[in-house]
Amino acid sequence: MNIYLSMILAAALAVFGGASAMSETNQPQHSQGQTAGSYQLVQPPYSEALQPVYKQVREAGGYQVVHADEQTYVVIGLGQRPTGGYSLQVDKVEQSADGTWQVYVHESKPAPGSMTTQVLTYPTVVVSLQKADAQAKVVFTS
Template identity: 45%
Template sequence: MLHALYSLLLAAALSIPAGQPFSIDHPTPSAVSVERADAFETVSAPYPPTVRDALNQVRKSGGHTVVHADGKTYVVIGVGQRPTGGYRLVAERVQRTGAHGFVIHVREQKPAAGAMKTQVISYPTLVVSLPDAQAQVQVTIS
């Protein structure tokens, strides 16, 4: 029985065409709907040292932290521990609420029911960069 499973996995791996990109869910930039034409973006490593420190704190405890660095405002968001892989955070919308006010709407994307998941504890995080060095940020997670 175990040999059949290995054979099936090998056949599936060999059926992937050579040269095709392979993607693993990872904290990577995602599309963000912006209600005003400003330069908002989700960012991935390398981060400024202060952002990296904030990410280490938020990763396990969850919540969000605002870091002002390099003339920008970075918002580090986490939801804490999850039992498997396949969880990720997606910035759905960024609203400008005033001269320096922003609301970031984040959705936790869970693995599909019945999907194969890596059996490892995960800590979904997201880092959003705002061009305003004085930004005052609220975060909503759904």
């Protein structure tokens, strides 16, 4: 195949393949799988109760606690990022002595000079606590 045609096809795949990243979540990586203790990382599709909160947190960043479906959900987002390669990592989830759950997260950034998709991304994660009326807060670490 002609080298120029190969380059054009590769560029088209990068553009069209990366376009879907705007609507997808950068899912966190967790060394212990998707569950640990009494929390779980929730994958899309989200319930109707979570969708408006997810959309708001995804775009604006920050976090919100939602009590729905007999569980407590913590929706955490970083807001808009300029390229691919950003993600939100859940480090640990623990319950303090007063019963409040603390979700420790940090932003993972692409290495300087690394190749990334040139598309806006919105790193977001949803954590489910197995208690319907849990109180939770998020601690952003570095």
